Amino acid sequence: GNNSSNESKPAATSGSADDLSNTLVYAGESESTINPLLNSHDELPDLIFSGLMKYDGNGKPVYDLAESSTYDDATYTYTFKLRKGIKWHDGTDFSADDVLYTYNVLTKDETLSSSITSNYEDIVSMTAPDQNTVVIKLSQYDAAMMDYFTVGILPKHLTEGQDINTMAFNQTPVGTGRYKFVKWDTAGGMIVLERNEDYYDKVPNIERVIYKTVSNESTKATMLQSGEADLAWLNSKYADSFRKNDSYKNIDFKTADYRGISMDFGTEFWQNNGDSIGVLNDAIDKEAIVKSVLDGHGVAAYSPIQLNRFGGNKSADIYSHDLQKFAEEMAKLGWVKGSDGIYERNGEKFHFTVQVRDYEEERVDIANLCASQLKAAGVDMEVKLVTKFDWDAGYNGFLSGYAAQFDPDMFYKNYVTGASDNTMQYSNTRVDELLTNGRHTKEENKRKEIYQEFETVYAEQPGVVLVAFLDGCYVSVKGLNGLDTTRVLGHHAVGVMWNIENWTLNK
Amino acid sequence: MAKVENSRFRKVGIGWKKVEPVALKPSLKKRLKGKPVFSVIILLFIVTGCLFAGQLANHDPGSFYLQNVNEAPNAEFYFGTDSLGRDIYSMIWYGGRVSISIGLMSMAIISVIGITYGCISGIANAKIDALMMRIAEMANSIPNLLVILLLMAVIGKQDAVTLSFVIGITGWFALARIVRSEVRQIRNSEYVLAARRMGVGFPRIMIRHLIPNFVSSIMFVVVSTISSSMSMESTLSFLGLGLPVDVISWGSMLSLANRALLLDTWWVIIIPGIFLLVTLNCITSLGNFYRKGNTKRHSNL
Amino acid sequence: MGTILEVKNYSLSFDTPEGEIEAVRDVNFSLNEGEILAIVGESGCGKTVLCKSLLKLLPRNARVKSGKAELCGENITAFSERRMRQLRGKQISMVFQDPLTTLNPTIPIGKQITESIRQHQKISHNKAKAHALELLELVGIDHAADRFNLQPHFFSGGMRQRCVLAIALASHPKVLLADEPTTALDVTVQAKMLDLLLSIRKRTGIAILFVSHDLGVVARIADRVAVMYAGKIVEIGTANEIFYDSRHPYTWGLLGAQPALAMKTGELHSIPGMPPVLLNPPPGDTFAVRNKYALAIDYEEAPPMFQISPTHFAATWLLDPRAPHIDPPIFTKRRREE
Amino acid sequence: MIENRKTQLLKKTGLRLLGFLFTMLILSIVVFCFARWAPGDPLQSFYGDAVESMTSEELGAARSRLGLDAPLHVQYAKWVTNALGGNFGLSLKYKKAAMDVVTPLIGNTLILGVTAYLLVFALATLLAVTCALHEDTWLDHIICKIGTGIYYLPPFWLGVVLVLIFSIHLRWFPSSGAYDIGKAGDILNRIRHMILPLIVMIVSHLWYYAYMIRNKLLDELRQDYVFLAKEKGLTKRQIVWRHCLRNVAPTIVSIMAISIPHVLSGTYIAESVFNYPGIGALSIESAKYHDYNLLMILVLIAGALVVLSSIAAQTINEIIDPRMKETGVSAWQR
Amino acid sequence: MNQTAILEVKNLKQYFPVSKHLTVKAVDDISFQIRKGEIFGLVGESGSGKSTVARSIMGLYQLTDGEVWFQGNKISDPKVFRSNRRDIQKNMQIIFQDSAAALNPRMTVRNIIAEPMQACRMFVKNKEAMDAKIDKLLDQVGLAKSFRSRYPGELSGGQRQRVAIARSIGTNPDIIIADEPIASLDVSIQAQILTLFQNLQQEYGFAFLFIAHDLSVVRFLSNTVGVMLHGKILEMAETEELFQNPLHPYTKALLSAVPVADPIYERSKKILYYDPSKLSLTGSLQQLSPKHWMFCSPK
Numbered sequence A: 001g002n003n004s005s006n007e008s009k010p011a012a013t014s015g016s017a018d019d020l021s022n023t024l025v026y027a028g029e030s031e032s033t034i035n036p037l038l039n040s041h042d043e044l045p046d047l048i049f050s051g052l053m054k055y056d057g058n059g060k061p062v063y064d065l066a067e068s069s070t071y072d073d074a075t076y077t078y079t080f081k082l083r084k085g086i087k088w089h090d091g092t093d094f095s096a097d098d099v100l101y102t103y104n105v106l107t108k109d110e111t112l113s114s115s116i117t118s119n120y121e122d123i124v125s126m127t128a129p130d131q132n133t134v135v136i137k138l139s140q141y142d143a144a145m146m147d148y149f150t151v152g153i154l155p156k157h158l159t160e161g162q163d164i165n166t167m168a169f170n171q172t173p174v175g176t177g178r179y180k181f182v183k184w185d186t187a188g189g190m191i192v193l194e195r196n197e198d199y200y201d202k203v204p205n206i207e208r209v210i211y212k213t214v215s216n217e218s219t220k221a222t223m224l225q226s227g228e229a230d231l232a233w234l235n236s237k238y239a240d241s242f243r244k245n246d247s248y249k250n251i252d253f254k255t256a257d258y259r260g261i262s263m264d265f266g267t268e269f270w271q272n273n274g275d276s277i278g279v280l281n282d283a284i285d286k287e288a289i290v291k292s293v294l295d296g297h298g299v300a301a302y303s304p305i306q307l308n309r310f311g312g313n314k315s316a317d318i319y320s321h322d323l324q325k326f327a328e329e330m331a332k333l334g335w336v337k338g339s340d341g342i343y344e345r346n347g348e349k350f351h352f353t354v355q356v357r358d359y360e361e362e363r364v365d366i367a368n369l370c371a372s373q374l375k376a377a378g379v380d381m382e383v384k385l386v387t388k389f390d391w392d393a394g395y396n397g398f399l400s401g402y403a404a405q406f407d408p409d410m411f412y413k414n415y416v417t418g419a420s421d422n423t424m425q426y427s428n429t430r431v432d433e434l435l436t437n438g439r440h441t442k443e444e445n446k447r448k449e450i451y452q453e454f455e456t457v458y459a460e461q462p463g464v465v466l467v468a469f470l471d472g473c474y475v476s477v478k479g480l481n482g483l484d485t486t487r488v489l490g491h492h493a494v495g496v497m498w499n500i501e502n503w504t505l506n507k
Numbered sequence B: 001m002a003k004v005e006n007s008r009f010r011k012v013g014i015g016w017k018k019v020e021p022v023a024l025k026p027s028l029k030k031r032l033k034g035k036p037v038f039s040v041i042i043l044l045f046i047v048t049g050c051l052f053a054g055q056l057a058n059h060d061p062g063s064f065y066l067q068n069v070n071e072a073p074n075a076e077f078y079f080g081t082d083s084l085g086r087d088i089y090s091m092i093w094y095g096g097r098v099s100i101s102i103g104l105m106s107m108a109i110i111s112v113i114g115i116t117y118g119c120i121s122g123i124a125n126a127k128i129d130a131l132m133m134r135i136a137e138m139a140n141s142i143p144n145l146l147v148i149l150l151l152m153a154v155i156g157k158q159d160a161v162t163l164s165f166v167i168g169i170t171g172w173f174a175l176a177r178i179v180r181s182e183v184r185q186i187r188n189s190e191y192v193l194a195a196r197r198m199g200v201g202f203p204r205i206m207i208r209h210l211i212p213n214f215v216s217s218i219m220f221v222v223v224s225t226i227s228s229s230m231s232m233e234s235t236l237s238f239l240g241l242g243l244p245v246d247v248i249s250w251g252s253m254l255s256l257a258n259r260a261l262l263l264d265t266w267w268v269i270i271i272p273g274i275f276l277l278v279t280l281n282c283i284t285s286l287g288n289f290y291r292k293g294n295t296k297r298h299s300n301l
Numbered sequence C: 001m002g003t004i005l006e007v008k009n010y011s012l013s014f015d016t017p018e019g020e021i022e023a024v025r026d027v028n029f030s031l032n033e034g035e036i037l038a039i040v041g042e043s044g045c046g047k048t049v050l051c052k053s054l055l056k057l058l059p060r061n062a063r064v065k066s067g068k069a070e071l072c073g074e075n076i077t078a079f080s081e082r083r084m085r086q087l088r089g090k091q092i093s094m095v096f097q098d099p100l101t102t103l104n105p106t107i108p109i110g111k112q113i114t115e116s117i118r119q120h121q122k123i124s125h126n127k128a129k130a131h132a133l134e135l136l137e138l139v140g141i142d143h144a145a146d147r148f149n150l151q152p153h154f155f156s157g158g159m160r161q162r163c164v165l166a167i168a169l170a171s172h173p174k175v176l177l178a179d180e181p182t183t184a185l186d187v188t189v190q191a192k193m194l195d196l197l198l199s200i201r202k203r204t205g206i207a208i209l210f211v212s213h214d215l216g217v218v219a220r221i222a223d224r225v226a227v228m229y230a231g232k233i234v235e236i237g238t239a240n241e242i243f244y245d246s247r248h249p250y251t252w253g254l255l256g257a258q259p260a261l262a263m264k265t266g267e268l269h270s271i272p273g274m275p276p277v278l279l280n281p282p283p284g285d286t287f288a289v290r291n292k293y294a295l296a297i298d299y300e301e302a303p304p305m306f307q308i309s310p311t312h313f314a315a316t317w318l319l320d321p322r323a324p325h326i327d328p329p330i331f332t333k334r335r336r337e338e
Numbered sequence D: 001m002i003e004n005r006k007t008q009l010l011k012k013t014g015l016r017l018l019g020f021l022f023t024m025l026i027l028s029i030v031v032f033c034f035a036r037w038a039p040g041d042p043l044q045s046f047y048g049d050a051v052e053s054m055t056s057e058e059l060g061a062a063r064s065r066l067g068l069d070a071p072l073h074v075q076y077a078k079w080v081t082n083a084l085g086g087n088f089g090l091s092l093k094y095k096k097a098a099m100d101v102v103t104p105l106i107g108n109t110l111i112l113g114v115t116a117y118l119l120v121f122a123l124a125t126l127l128a129v130t131c132a133l134h135e136d137t138w139l140d141h142i143i144c145k146i147g148t149g150i151y152y153l154p155p156f157w158l159g160v161v162l163v164l165i166f167s168i169h170l171r172w173f174p175s176s177g178a179y180d181i182g183k184a185g186d187i188l189n190r191i192r193h194m195i196l197p198l199i200v201m202i203v204s205h206l207w208y209y210a211y212m213i214r215n216k217l218l219d220e221l222r223q224d225y226v227f228l229a230k231e232k233g234l235t236k237r238q239i240v241w242r243h244c245l246r247n248v249a250p251t252i253v254s255i256m257a258i259s260i261p262h263v264l265s266g267t268y269i270a271e272s273v274f275n276y277p278g279i280g281a282l283s284i285e286s287a288k289y290h291d292y293n294l295l296m297i298l299v300l301i302a303g304a305l306v307v308l309s310s311i312a313a314q315t316i317n318e319i320i321d322p323r324m325k326e327t328g329v330s331a332w333q334r
Numbered sequence E: 001m002n003q004t005a006i007l008e009v010k011n012l013k014q015y016f017p018v019s020k021h022l023t024v025k026a027v028d029d030i031s032f033q034i035r036k037g038e039i040f041g042l043v044g045e046s047g048s049g050k051s052t053v054a055r056s057i058m059g060l061y062q063l064t065d066g067e068v069w070f071q072g073n074k075i076s077d078p079k080v081f082r083s084n085r086r087d088i089q090k091n092m093q094i095i096f097q098d099s100a101a102a103l104n105p106r107m108t109v110r111n112i113i114a115e116p117m118q119a120c121r122m123f124v125k126n127k128e129a130m131d132a133k134i135d136k137l138l139d140q141v142g143l144a145k146s147f148r149s150r151y152p153g154e155l156s157g158g159q160r161q162r163v164a165i166a167r168s169i170g171t172n173p174d175i176i177i178a179d180e181p182i183a184s185l186d187v188s189i190q191a192q193i194l195t196l197f198q199n200l201q202q203e204y205g206f207a208f209l210f211i212a213h214d215l216s217v218v219r220f221l222s223n224t225v226g227v228m229l230h231g232k233i234l235e236m237a238e239t240e241e242l243f244q245n246p247l248h249p250y251t252k253a254l255l256s257a258v259p260v261a262d263p264i265y266e267r268s269k270k271i272l273y274y275d276p277s278k279l280s281l282t283g284s285l286q287q288l289s290p291k292h293w294m295f296c297s298p299k
């Protein structure tokens, strides 16, 4: 239905379908849905859809579908003026109804199962006085709200009344973004996008983007090497193998993406021994891990928001790889080494299990190295490879990764006691206070202070043994230009295409 | 002279002289001819190496020598190191221990189940046979992985024995089919009928009459279950259903191949491969030798 | 009548891991056109090996050690596989011992016969089929047309045996080697089969080498008889000479072992002992150890062929002038009429 | 008599088809239960990482919405009634009708699988015949040695090496995918993409079957009918191809029938190493991710193939070799 | 010879349904009895059902109809069979036609001979006694002790058949069913085996059901002879009576076709032919004289 109307519109560009000279082939992960409400960790929704706001190179929200906005402090009310003359990819006019519809789904639809709904909990009401104005009222001040207005807007006329989770639209999306969806070729393993000639802002230089769905990390590298892909995100080892090669370019982004070992306080072991998490940092040689696993493309981690513009408090870096110190600290905590070289306390061995997802080689390597280093120090961390995390199996933790590349408030739901994403049941009254304050504080400086304090407080009683922040190592063919590394990328190095309209390809 | 002649022509009848055909003692070289001596030696070498892994290994196979990542074979690391600085040489011996025992154990389990099931089905009457074969076919079309997933969860431990058990329990269908058709060929031979008639019980018939008579024709299938079990183990390790990550096997070493390939570290790819191939080939030639010994007839072509 | 097949000093052995098996040792005989020569002897004495070796159908470990076989004056021992192939079926063909296994179980009988016809004659499919039907009728299979497309499974043993004969006759060979063609048959069918062979011989003048261990059958069909023991021909002569005037103790033993003879006495004359293993046979006469009449020399030296009449030869030291006189057992002289 | 055989065959085939339907029913029940007993959370595949941030009430609600909390037999009954109406349910991972997930991919796998399957058996037969014709000569020995050697190479390992040589260094064949961009209809392009996967699939199965057929052929060459064939003046080749192979055919056909799942599972390796979109990888994935409805379809497809082919094999064999027919009473009644 | 019968077959029928439309009547209503120490010879053309009779008696098939009585037990009744299984297995043994097929090629002679005794729980614990018994058996059939460790493949046909015989007499059976035990042997060995049978009967008193198709062999060995065709016994009489005074045309034909090692006689002899398809299948065995039965069709 929807996409036939797309296809029927002839490509307003030169060259036949076979001409790949101005087509970017991107080797990405496997995809199942393209819907900004359901799928917040991928490049495609960002290309096809646009939101009221978007992030600029520095990770700050700027206007996109909205032209301007005002904020009323007293009533916590945002009033957005929308751009005029914007059309959906199928030619229908975009209007305030679509915005209202999308935010209604986000805040009111009971059946919607999305990880981001809690970001919009402060929204009280929405109205559209006219076709170009949207008024959104909050219950209290929310410092991160402008960030959350970046979510992509869905076309009401194509999706209303359907089950958002399973509708066919998710595989044949229609948006207002820079690229429009052409075809999802399952049998060929690719998703074809074409630039939106009617885009209201700068129309991209690259005519087509082909997103290949690849299920295997190393295949992405071989595809680059055999000329079947132009751009891919690789792990640092694979990326390194391209560095000597002149026909490729290595583009290394900074990301806010950390890897660490998250401990589950719901399990008995950590309820008893939660005080002994921080000390583990002393037993792990993070620099060595960064050097070996990441080939030096990353930094040792001490705080979850270390690379955030609000974070990076050096005084929170209280641990260092020092087995002597570790032994002393352990003794202080009451741990004694048993005959097998493993610490014991109150008749309990320092043994815990950690589940690790197997498809990412770096995760497995990091887990293995940590386990081996902890073992050498006298702590038995058992690594269990799983294909999908299993939360019911009683593992004591998991090898986690997360990123707060924009507002540090992204951690609110992770660390505040009882918050929606606090699945590890971390609880620290000081952290609760600080994060709540951070969310509802307006001045930037004050917020910065708050979050820096959060860093030190958290470091003393952490729920995650942070290991490293990864670099986002992209590799492209030589002729691809314009990638801008000022932007700090998110989890899984997502966001590389933030300025795709400026890219040029010359194959 | 004439007397001698006459005595030679005297009638002596049966058994005058014991006549024995001259038996020649073959030389050692001749006796060893056609026997897989070479394979036996190599196999012994590898097996002993694995048994004495502790003595042979010069590094801890589980340790990460982060200062020596991706080193080519050298005086300290005989077979080089992988991308995390593990010593391939030590891993080979420890890994061989695991892989070979998994291969053999799975083979044993597959053989026991497959042969028993096949014999029962081959000997049973048409209806039961059809039923049993249908069941095997059905079981065969359920993805192994699903069954393994379930079994692993039920058993709840991950060690070599469990793994062999799980691989064995999902791998016997083809063997059962082949055994069944072999049994159907020999089940009406008179020696089976006679034994049955004499009141010999089924287990004894199976062990004494059936198995020895078809074992040579299933030899290759049985031997190749060793290799398929080893590669199943590596696939499972790869999927996280296999052995704990710190237990090394040739399979898990091989599954690093694609990574090593992109990093141009050939020793990580080639060396475990060679060990695996050589071992399996030696086992095969032993099996072949056994098979040959059982079919002495020459081709009529 | 000319000689069509002549075998001279023919020896053949098998190489086995245990050693050399001398299956045929220094065999001499000739076969004339239209003649039926029977070879008798107990199991394992080399009858089949001899026939197969004439067609070069032996496995790779068989080796002709000496002598030659001449077919129509040509030494076929030296023939290449290719030339043999042209010969087989066309000049010389064979009926194999076991009809149950010699027919391919999955191919319809008709096809197996036409295949043989078309291999040597370039004729159309239909003609070949007509010819095959003729052959089937000739060997006495009724409803041949209906049975043409059936696999051997649907035929009885006797019918199968006759089909094998039909195949052997398909290209009108000059020599037929019939290796125990009637063992699988019961007496009535066997009698029919023998009559059939005799009538074919009469019509076409085919020469037949008839292998059997049943002396009764041989008595019915053979013109001449050769008695084989342990790879050697120990006695050869016309049927009458062998049955009524045999000279070799082994022939006596064979004749005496007929149960038909034991009816009156209730006692069966069996030949004691077992046939020898042909692996590295000891020097001397291999039959000596089973021979009541053995002479000392039999244990040391193999006897040469002694001529008794122009057609009758036997290899036993008993015929040597120096040997003591021995009366053959009475039954060898007995005739049915008496 | 011939007529009789035909009607009999028809009847038998009919009966077998009935048996087939019954088998499929049982199979579906077994897999249904198995899949649900297997540990792990199906919601994982539905919501992906979002599950990590869902509360237990949310999870419960989601479960009941997807019908995952009903008793097993109720769930099964629902599945069967829907399936009979052609509705095989929603794929949890792909969030669309399971049938729609399978249909675009099944073509790819069938092309790859069937080609590999046919090639494996054609080549296996060819190799087997070559070996049998040259039994115990150097040619036979070399083929056997190389054959076993290559057969033991782990397929994923082989795939990776092939990619290195043929895609990266020589750039002769692509390393991934089923066809190039916009070349879905280009047969040559598809063949180019299939070559490496095919090599892996063929190599990892070929010798297993070639060796089996070779051994059967060697047994067959020891049969007496070979003499008769030789005596007719047939050449060795004619004998092996016309006579021996025909007698081995029932065995080959039976092996082919049982090997379907074996070869099909081979597509999994090829698909994942070469990123070739297909249902081989999908079925492993569906088992891993507890995508029940998808799993059911895939297992039923595999099961149907297996059972149907074994029925076909039996029927073919009875035509080739009438001895195969099960007649008479078993001697094992008492 | 007037002891009671140890084996009695009454109206035995053994049909094989080959397909819906065709049933092979392999054995069709036959009756006979064998007394202690008697040799009953069964002859007939190949495919006439002789082996099937043997196998039916041994209980290898589900009888279509009829009864088999063994030592006063109706063993054709599965219940009776089961309750007397051990006894029957011990006292009724079989020797097959093809010794190569009847002996497991992978077992030593010792194990082959020991098997039925083990199955009958004889000498379970006593290995020496078993070995002594095996030596004695080998001696009885004229084989040296050294054969114990050989495999059937290493033996000649006659030796194999002796092993089969040794196996069958190990449990001291009352009756041995010998299904063409000499057909695959050559003349000189045949004579040895026949003599052995004769000895076994005369010295140890074994009874035999002796199946053959060679009439002269049967004439030599057996006390009573039955002639079979198409699953029916056509004529049954004491041996000499039958050979001197054959009544049924098929018997006459058979007798006339027996080859004799006498060329002059053979070439001139007239063979009577009998077309088996002419045989009327209705009728029954009638006693014509005290020792002579013949199959007669109701006129």
Ligand SMILES: Nc1ncnc2c1ncn2[C@@H]1O[C@H](COP(=O)(O)OP(=O)(O)OP(=O)(O)O)[C@@H](O)[C@H]1O
Pocket (backbone or CB within 6 Å): B298, C014, C016, C021, C023, C041, C042, C043, C044, C045, C046, C047, C048, C049, C050, C059, C061, C097, C213, C278, E186
């Ligand atoms: N391929 C072979 N390799 C070794 N020895 C063989 C081979 N074929 C036959 N022999 C031996 O040659 C001898 C003669 O065998 P042959 O088959 O000719 O006997 P035969 O007279 O035909 O016996 P029968 O009456 O049983 O058919 C036997 O001792 C046999 O063991």
Ligand SMILES: Nc1ncnc2c1ncn2[C@@H]1O[C@H](COP(=O)(O)OP(=O)(O)OP(=O)(O)O)[C@@H](O)[C@H]1O
Pocket (backbone or CB within 6 Å): D327, D328, D329, E016, E018, E024, E025, E026, E044, E045, E046, E047, E048, E049, E050, E051, E052, E053, E213
């Ligand atoms: N299991 C069976 N199923 C079907 N038909 C059978 C079966 N066993 C025997 N027959 C048939 O029964 C008939 C008699 O067979 P049987 O073996 O008893 O004959 P026989 O007299 O022993 O012949 P031979 O002298 O060849 O051994 C044959 O036509 C045979 O095909």
Ligand SMILES: [Mg+2]
Pocket (backbone or CB within 6 Å): C047, C048, C049, C097, C179, C180
């Ligand atoms: Mg022979």
Ligand SMILES: [Mg+2]
Pocket (backbone or CB within 6 Å): E050, E051, E052, E097, E179, E180
């Ligand atoms: Mg029989």
